[in-house]
Amino acid sequence: MSRTAVITGLGFITSIGNDRAAVSRSLREGLHGMTLFDFCGNPNLTVKVAAPVRDFDVSSPSTRDWSWPSRYDIPRETLRGLAPHGVYAFCALEQALADAALTPADLTDGQTGLFCASAGSAFLLHHYLAQSTAVNFDRGHPMGVVSSIAGTLNFNLAAHYHIAGPVTGFVSACASSTHALGYASDEIRLGRQKRMIVVGAEELNAETVLPFAAMRALSTNANPATASRPFDKSRDGFVGTGGAVVLIVEERATALARNAPIYATLAGWGQASDGYNVAAPRPDGAGLRSAITRALADAQVPSSEIDYVNAHATSTPVGDAAEAQALREIFTTAGHRPVVSSTKGLTGHGLSMAGAMETAFCALAMKEGFIPGNAHLADLDPACAGLDFPRESIARAPRIILKNSSGFGGSNVCLVLKSPN
Numbered sequence: 001m002s003r004t005a006v007i008t009g010l011g012f013i014t015s016i017g018n019d020r021a022a023v024s025r026s027l028r029e030g031l032h033g034m035t036l037f038d039f040c041g042n043p044n045l046t047v048k049v050a051a052p053v054r055d056f057d058v059s060s061p062s063t064r065d066w067s068w069p070s071r072y073d074i075p076r077e078t079l080r081g082l083a084p085h086g087v088y089a090f091c092a093l094e095q096a097l098a099d100a101a102l103t104p105a106d107l108t109d110g111q112t113g114l115f116c117a118s119a120g121s122a123f124l125l126h127h128y129l130a131q132s133t134a135v136n137f138d139r140g141h142p143m144g145v146v147s148s149i150a151g152t153l154n155f156n157l158a159a160h161y162h163i164a165g166p167v168t169g170f171v172s173a174c175a176s177s178t179h180a181l182g183y184a185s186d187e188i189r190l191g192r193q194k195r196m197i198v199v200g201a202e203e204l205n206a207e208t209v210l211p212f213a214a215m216r217a218l219s220t221n222a223n224p225a226t227a228s229r230p231f232d233k234s235r236d237g238f239v240g241t242g243g244a245v246v247l248i249v250e251e252r253a254t255a256l257a258r259n260a261p262i263y264a265t266l267a268g269w270g271q272a273s274d275g276y277n278v279a280a281p282r283p284d285g286a287g288l289r290s291a292i293t294r295a296l297a298d299a300q301v302p303s304s305e306i307d308y309v310n311a312h313a314t315s316t317p318v319g320d321a322a323e324a325q326a327l328r329e330i331f332t333t334a335g336h337r338p339v340v341s342s343t344k345g346l347t348g349h350g351l352s353m354a355g356a357m358e359t360a361f362c363a364l365a366m367k368e369g370f371i372p373g374n375a376h377l378a379d380l381d382p383a384c385a386g387l388d389f390p391r392e393s394i395a396r397a398p399r400i401i402l403k404n405s406s407g408f409g410g411s412n413v414c415l416v417l418k419s420p421n
Contacts, residue, residue, distance in 0.1 A: 002189075002191075003188055003189050003190070003191055003251050003252070003253075004188075004189070004251065004252040004253075004265060005184070005185040005188035005189055005196075005249050005250070005251065005252070005265070005266040006249070006250055006251075006252045006255055006262045006263075006264065006265050006266065006420060007247055007248065007249055007262070007263040007264050007265075007266065007360075007363045007417075008099075008100040008248045008249070008250045008255050008260040008261060008262055008263065009096040009097060009098075009099040009100025009101075009102065009246075009247065009248030009260075009261075010095070010096055010099055010245070010246070010247060010248075010263065010360045010363060010364060011091075011092035011093055011094065011095030011096030011097075011099065011244075011245065011246040011247075012092060012095065012243075012245055012357075012360065013053055013056070013088040013089075013091050013092045013095075013243045013244045013245070014033070014053065014241070014243040014244075014245065014347060014350075014357060015032075015033025015034075015051035015052060015053060015054075015241045015242075015243060015346075015347050015348060016031060016032065016033045016051075016346050016347055018053070018054065018055060018069070018091075019095065020095075020099065020364065023361070023364065024364055024368055026346060027343065027346065027361060027364070027365065027370070027372045027393065028370050028372075028393050029393070030346065030373060030375045030392065030393065031346070032051070032224070032225070032228070032345065032346045032347075032375055032376070033051040033052070033241065033346065033347055033348065034049050034050070034051045034224035034225070034227055034228060034239055034348060035049070035050070035051070035052065035224050036048055036049060036222070036224060037049060037050035037052060037204075039205070039206040039209070039210055040206045040210075045210070045213075046213065046220040047209075047210065047213050047218045047219070047220060047240075048220070048221075048222040049219065049221065049222060049223070049224050049227040049228075049239050050204055050209065050239060050240050050241065050348065051204070051228075051239055051240065051241035051347055051348030052204050052241070052242070053088065053204065053241075053242055053243045055068070055069050056068050056069075056087065056088065058084035058085075058087050058088075058203075059084075059205070061123070061124060061127040061128075063079050063080065063082070066079075066084070066087060068087055068091060069091070072090065072091045072094055074087065074090055074091075075160075078090070078156065078159075078160045080143050080147075081143045081146050081147050081152075081155065081156045081159075082147060082152070082156055083120070083121035083123075083124050083147050083148060083152050083203070084121060084123065084124070084203045084205075085118055085121065085153075085201040085202050085203040085242060085243075085244060086121075086147070086152055086153060086156055086157075086201070088201050088242070088243050088244035089116075089118075089153050089157065089199050089201040089244040089246070090156075090157070090160075091244070092199070092201070092243075092244040092245055092246040093157060093161075093197065093199065093244075093246045095246070096197070096246040096247065096248050097248070099248075099261070100248040100250075100260055100261070101258070101259075101260055101261070102248065104161055104162075106195075107161050107162065107163050107195075107197070108161070108162045108163070108164060109164070110164040110165055111165060111193055111194040111195060112163055112164075112165045112193065112194070112195040112196070112197065113163065113165035113166035113167060113184070113187060113193045113195070113196045113197070114154055114157060114158050114161075114163045114165070114166075114167045114168075114196070114197045114199070115154075115166075115167075115168060115169075115170065115180040115181075115183060115184050115196060115197070115198050115199070116151075116153035116154040116157065116168075116169045116170070116180065116198075116199040116200075116201075117153075117169065117170045117171070117176035117177035117179070117180050117198075117199070117200045117201075117352040117353065117355075117356065118150065118152070118153050118169070118176075118199075118200070118201050118202055118352055118353065119150060119171070119173075119202060119208065119351060119352055120148055120149045120150035120151070120152055121147065121148045121152060121203060121207075121208075122148075122203075122207035122208055123203060123205050123206075123207040123208065124144070124147055124148040125144075125148035125149070126207055128140060128141050128144035128148060132144075150169060150171050151169045153169065153199055153201055154167050154168060154169045157197075157199065163197075165193050165195075165196075166187065166192070166193065170183075170352075171352070172352075172407045172408075172409075172411045172413075173351070173352060173407030173408040173409070173411065174312070174314075174349070174351055174352060174354055174355075174405060174406060174407040174408070175271075175352075175355060175405045175406055175407030175411045175412065175413045176200070176352035176353075176355070176407065177198065177199075177200030177245075177352055177353055177354070177355040177356035177357075177359075177405075178269075178355030178356070178359065178403070178405035178413040178414075178415060179271070179355075179411075179413050180198045180199075180200070180355075180356070181198050181247065181249070181266065181269070181355065181356065181359055181415060182269035182271065182413060182415065184196035184198050184249050185249060185266040185269060188249060188250065188251050188266075191251075193251075194250065194251045194254045195248065195249070195250045195251070195254065196248075196249045196250075197246065197247075197248060197249075198246065198247045198249060198356055199244065199245075199246050199356070200244065200245050200246075200350070200352060200353030200354070200355065200356030200357060201242075201243065201244035201245075201353050202241075202242045202243070202244075202350055202351045202352060202353045203242045204240055204241055204242030204243075205242075208240070208242070208351070209240035212238075212240070215279060216237065217237050217238060217316055218237045218238060218239070218240065219235075219236050219237035219238060219239050219315065220236060220237065221236060225376065226376050226378075227239050228315050228344055228345050228346075228347075228348050228349075228375075228376060229315055229345055229375075229376035229377055229378070230311065230313035230314065230315045230320055230342035230344055230345050230374065230377070231311075231313055231320050231324065231342065231374060231377055231380060231381055231384045231389055232315075232376065232377050232378060232379055232380065232381060233379045233380065233381040233382070234378075234379060235315045235316070235317060235320065235381070236315075236317070237315060237316055238314040238315050238316055238344065238348065238349040239315070239344075239348035239349065240348055240349060240351075241347055241348035241349060241350050242350065242353075243350065243353065243357070244353060245353060245356045245357040245360045246356070247356060247359065247360055247363070249266060252265070261367075262420040263363035263364065263366060263367045263420070264362070264363040264366045264367070264401075264417040264418065264419065264420060265417065265418040265419070265420050266415060266416075266417060267298075267299035267300075267301065267400075267416045267417065267418040268295055268296070268297070268298030268299025268300070268301070268415075268416045269294075269295050269298060269299075269413065269414060269415045269416065270290075270291045270292065270293065270294025270295035270296070270297070270298055270413075270414050271291050271294065271411070271412060271413045271414070272287050272288075272290035272291040272294060272412050273287055273409065273410045273411055273412065274286065274287035274288075274409070274410020274412065275287070275410060276410050277409075277410065278408060278409055279408055279409075280318055281318060281319055281322040281323075281406060281410060282322060282410060283318065283321070283322055283325070284322070284325055284326075285322040285323060285324075285325040285326030285327075285329070286326070287406075287410045287412045288312075288322070288323060288326040288404060288406060288412040288414075289326040289329055289330060290412070291404075291412035291413060291414045292326065292327075292330050292402065292404070292414045293330070294414075295402065295414035295415060295416050296402075296416060298416070299416035299418070301400055301416055301418075303330050303331055303334055303336060304334065304335075304336045305399075305400050306331070306336070306338045306400050306401070306402050306416075307338055307339065307371075307398040307399050307400055307401065308338055308339045308340075308341075308362075308365075308371050308398035308400075308401045308402070309327060309331075309338050309339070309340045309341075309401070309402045309403075309404065310341065310342070310343065310358050310359075310361065310362050310372075310401060310402070310403045310404070311323055311327070311340055311341065311342040311404055312342070312354070312404040312405050312406045313342035313344060314342075314344055314349045315342075315344060315345070315349070319406070320342075320381070320383075320384060321381065321383040321384060323404065323406070324381075324383060324384035324385075324386075324387060325383075327340060327387055328386050328387065331387070332386045332387065337387065337388045338388065338402075339371050339388050339390055339394065339398075340374075340387050340388060340389055341371070341372050341373055341374045341389065341390065342374060343358055343361050343372050343375075344358075345374055345375030345376045345377065346372075346375045354405065355403070355405040355413065355415075358403060358405075359403050359415060359417070362398075362401045362403055362417055363417065365397070365398060365401075366397060366398055366399075366401065366417065366419055368397075369395065369396065369397035370393050370394060370395055370396065370397070371390070371393060371394040371396060371398055372393050373390045373391050373392040373393045373394070374389050374390065374391055377389060377391055397419065398419075399418070399419045400416065400417070400418050400419070401416070401417040401418075402414060402415070402416055403415040403416075403417065
């Protein structure tokens with residue numbers, strides 16, 4: 001692969017900010033997005049905290065009731081096919097295009113592709129199926145399918161922006177958007193495309209988040225300031241969040257030719273499965289360790305050169321410990337201790353959008369010269385000892401970053417980002 005993939009644009013609709021400046025401030029200052037949250041008016045629910053997106057209201061099944069910041073112009077025809085998280089994605093994509101100094105016309109030449117990640121909209125799917133079931137399927141909403149199933153982002157965004165390059169969706173649970181980024185970088189490095197748009201988006205509602213309570217994966221801590229605390233001895237599960245993050249990935253020569261801003265180079269990636277359990281990670285972290293090893297080999301980077309690891313760590317007891325074990329075997333046993341943090345202490349867990357969101361955080365940190373700290377980490381779990389977990393952000397630009405993601409079934413994906421300078 002003789003070509004180089006670089007990140008040239010970022011767009012954020014998240015619990016810690018709806019633009020680059022707000023997100024950067026939150027990451028630097030440790031400002032979290034958690035709050036007390038009423039999912040469905042049931043006081044008996046043990047889950048009391050979530051990390052919502054502000055300034056949007058997409059809680060109704062009717063698009064007529066939705067609202068979003070006035071700076072975004074979503075055409076009525078496009079809105080008809082969107083899910084609630086599609087609104088987030090549309091707005092984040094508009095941001096990313098502006099950030100990369102691109103226009104919609106630049107996307108229509110067949111050399112731009114679109115890779116998306118989301119679980120679809122269980123909220124709308126349930127609503128539309130209930131409507132149809134009530135009338136024995138004599139009628140149904142004409143846009144019910146394209147607005148609710150897992151491919152809704154790629155369907156709607158490709159049609160709106162007239163994208164003629166490769167368009168597809170990724171469904172590997174919490175590893176989905178990291179998979180999308182890995183394969184997008186290959187599209188660039190293999191010379192198949194000159195530009196790829198990667199979108200990760202999810203909704204925050206009862207249908208998306210609360211099923212995880214039955215798996216005992218959600219925090220029951222009712223204090224927003226401590227509910228999400230990756231690597232902490234008292235962590236008890238993740239906090240749900242929604243939103244959308246978009247990254248523009250381009251071939252380096254194309255970006256330089258149009259004087260585009262370059263945040264970071266996607267130097268390599270790797271993936272490996274645990275082959276262990278449908279939901280739980282291997283306790284020894286072997287699958288993640290293999291994915292890290294493959295990513296480092298692809299990027300041609302020795303482990304000793306990694307400055308910062310953005311961990312997948314969701315604040316679940318078993319997940320964080322398994323990841324710490326993998327990191328110790330890669331780094332500590334070789335005598336190297338890179339800075340490690342999980343930004344989910346600030347944002348909560350965005351499920352399939354998490355990898356895109358956190359890769360964008362890494363690119364932003366690399367560009368602006370800081371390393372995020374570990375919010376809410378007060379008492380390090382002895383199972384995670386031996387690594388460097390700073391509590392506060394560090395005013396230093398990382399040169400080479402490892403980004404980890406893991407999903408159901410032991411799907412592990414890792415990216416290596418390098419400074420473009």
